Amino acid sequence: MALDISPTVHPESADLVASVFDAVDGVLAACPRSLYLQRSRQKEHAPELWDAIVAADLLAIGIPEERGGAGGGLTGCVAVMESLSRVGIPPLQYSLTTFSREAILRYGTEQQITDHVLTTMTGERRFCLGVTEPDAGTNSFAARTTATRSSSGGYRISGQKVYISAADESDHILLLARTAGPGEPVGRRQGFGVFVVDLSLPGIELRRLDVEWHAPEYQFEVFFDDVEVPAEALIGEEGLGFDHMLSVLNQERVVVAAWALGLGEYALQKAVDYAKTRAPFGRPIGSFQGVQHPLALAKAEMEAARQVMYSAAAEYDSGRDAGAKANMAKLLGARAALAAVDAAIQTHGGSAFVYETDVVTLWPMIRVLQIAPINNESVLNYLGERLLGLPRS
Ligand SMILES: Cc1cc2nc3c(=O)[nH]c(=O)nc-3n(C[C@H](O)[C@H](O)[C@H](O)COP(=O)(O)OP(=O)(O)OC[C@H]3O[C@@H](n4cnc5c(N)ncnc54)[C@H](O)[C@@H]3O)c2cc1C
Numbered sequence: 001m002a003l004d005i006s007p008t009v010h011p012e013s014a015d016l017v018a019s020v021f022d023a024v025d026g027v028l029a030a031c032p033r034s035l036y037l038q039r040s041r042q043k044e045h046a047p048e049l050w051d052a053i054v055a056a057d058l059l060a061i062g063i064p065e066e067r068g069g070a071g072g073g074l075t076g077c078v079a080v081m082e083s084l085s086r087v088g089i090p091p092l093q094y095s096l097t098t099f100s101r102e103a104i105l106r107y108g109t110e111q112q113i114t115d116h117v118l119t120t121m122t123g124e125r126r127f128c129l130g131v132t133e134p135d136a137g138t139n140s141f142a143a144r145t146t147a148t149r150s151s152s153g154g155y156r157i158s159g160q161k162v163y164i165s166a167a168d169e170s171d172h173i174l175l176l177a178r179t180a181g182p183g184e185p186v187g188r189r190q191g192f193g194v195f196v197v198d199l200s201l202p203g204i205e206l207r208r209l210d211v212e213w214h215a216p217e218y219q220f221e222v223f224f225d226d227v228e229v230p231a232e233a234l235i236g237e238e239g240l241g242f243d244h245m246l247s248v249l250n251q252e253r254v255v256v257a258a259w260a261l262g263l264g265e266y267a268l269q270k271a272v273d274y275a276k277t278r279a280p281f282g283r284p285i286g287s288f289q290g291v292q293h294p295l296a297l298a299k300a301e302m303e304a305a306r307q308v309m310y311s312a313a314a315e316y317d318s319g320r321d322a323g324a325k326a327n328m329a330k331l332l333g334a335r336a337a338l339a340a341v342d343a344a345i346q347t348h349g350g351s352a353f354v355y356e357t358d359v360v361t362l363w364p365m366i367r368v369l370q371i372a373p374i375n376n377e378s379v380l381n382y383l384g385e386r387l388l389g390l391p392r393s
Helices: 011-030 033-041 047-055 073-086 092-107 110-120 241-277 289-317 323-353 360-368 376-387
Strands: 127-130 146-149 155-165 172-178 192-198 204-208 219-229 234-239
Touching: 011 047, 011 073, 011 289, 047 092, 073 092, 073 241, 073 289, 092 110, 092 127, 092 155, 092 172, 092 192, 092 234, 092 241, 127 155, 146 172, 155 172, 155 192, 172 241, 192 219, 192 241, 234 241, 241 289, 241 323, 241 360, 289 323, 323 360, 323 376
Parallel strands: 127 172
Antiparallel strands: 146 155, 155 219, 172 192, 192 234, 204 219
């Protein structure tokens, strides 16, 4: 499929985005969509995807040049996600690793950056992200996993996280845990810490969930039973972990927009190809405006969302508060892509539901992206309250 670089990409990012898109051919050759799907159907991993991303040096993007990375910031990471998603191979572990290491780049010590960030460039270090808990769900303020000071100066962690993607393929988890003891007088956002935890430590157990979403990465419940971690596992300041994590989550929202929009483009291209040839009435169904218009509308809405996405990335890279645009990008990208996948299913008729056609296979993932990593309603809450100044519900 042609990887056109839309002229609507932010002008100053166009060269960067184009060079990332060029690198995608090698990754696609190593892990085509057919392999990605086959592995997910067999409940296996696709190590070819991660290895090819490492080989193409795509993990160096987003790490500053002065630290030996390739620079490019969030804009570069968004381009990686969008370009791979457009060819049907959205790399979840890539996205988890890039936003986990962002928290360490921002708040970690030099030693933590050397140990946990620079090592991601060679693929040696891979992260999963541990925020969601069974009872707290969207309300992360209610998280109950605790990290209490131990007599040796480190922390002891106990609790449970859920839906943790790629926990079995990651060596470390970036974990949000409560550091303030019960009854301590702290504000809603205070009393948390962000920890880098080695997943091979004693006391950690993973249980795989059977999640239907057609990807070769899987979700896990992760249990922490009095896990001892050293003091250096804490990233940034004890008590401010929630704020540290929020700055990473803004990046996550923009990368997730790229993931959704890439998948939407993949679906749209399939629909257009099909509509040009399928002709039950003697001429292509693509000539019927009832078929054409939803596809044209999806294209227009995805391009609009893409503008907001690259604008959010540019704002983030310039050091400004990108909260509002990052949230808008996630919301608009997820919704526009959902409409594109839905239109692709309708265009394909019955054939959409044949596994090999690979159209209905896009539906669970694009549906998940309306809920995870943040549901669209919570994005609207944010925009209503922060942007419009409306009262909290
Ligand atoms: C495939 C997959 C991968 C995931 N990977 C990870 C991961 O790697 N790490 C991680 O930490 N988590 C991960 N998650 C968890 C994901 O972030 C949560 O599912 C999501 O945050 C929603 O939490 P919940 O499922 O508990 O829904 P709930 O909090 O129970 O919410 C249910 C529904 O209620 C509505 N709702 C909730 N809150 C509000 C509100 N304030 N206002 C209006 N409506 C609201 C929404 O429609 C929402 O979908 C993953 C989930 C899935 C499905």
